Amino acid sequence: MAASTTTVIRRRIVETLRAVPAGTVATYGQIAQVAGWPRHTRLVVRVLREAAEGNVPWFRIVKSPGKIALPKGSASRREQIQRLRSEGVLVNGDRIDLDRFGWRPELDELLFRAPD
DNA sequence: AGGTTGACGGTTG
DNA sequence: GCAACCGCCAACC
Numbered sequence: 001m002a003a004s005t006t007t008v009i010r011r012r013i014v015e016t017l018r019a020v021p022a023g024t025v026a027t028y029g030q031i032a033q034v035a036g037w038p039r040h041t042r043l044v045v046r047v048l049r050e051a052a053e054g055n056v057p058w059f060r061i062v063k064s065p066g067k068i069a070l071p072k073g074s075a076s077r078r079e080q081i082q083r084l085r086s087e088g089v090l091v092n093g094d095r096i097d098l099d100r101f102g103w104r105p106e107l108d109e110l111l112f113r114a115p116d
Numbered sequence: 117a118g119g120t121t122g123a124c125g126g127t128t129g
Numbered sequence: 130g131c132a133a134c135c136g137c138c139a140a141c142c
Contacts, residue, residue: 006138006139006140009139010139027124027125028123028124028125029124029125029126032124039136039137039138040137040138040139041124041125041137041138042121042124042125042137042138042139043138043139043140044123044124045122045123045124046122046123046139048123049122049123058123061123062123063124063125064124064125065125068123069123069124070123071123074123076123080123
């Protein structure tokens with residue numbers, strides 16, 4: 001059976017989400033870009049909402065300025081902050097310093113590269 | 117088929 | 130720094 005294009009894109013997005021290491025955060029746009037579909041950030045949002053149950057680290061995804069996207073006062077927002085802190089990510093109010101905790105896929109490559 | 121809806125993002129004032 | 134505005138695109142009326 002032929003998979004629709006969006007299904008393929010969603011699969012790539014899920015793969016990318018799973019690649020975000022613990023102790024780091026990625027932005028919605030970043031996930032879309034790394035997945036290879038840079039204009040599909042809104043699809044990332046959808047996938048995230050649906051996969052809140054799946055084995056996807058939904059709590060490691062934040063807005064581009066490093067701010068928590070979930071509505072203030074929501075239980076899910078508190079859960080996200082708690083989960084992030086529990087793996088060592090510093091959360092000041094609703095912001096995270098991306099320079100320190102932002103995911104850098106390039107660095108992951110270094111880890112897997114054979115030493116010179 | 118056409119309008120609305122978002123856990124968004126870059127740009128602008 | 131922030132908020133409004135527009136561009137984006139699949140899902141859902």
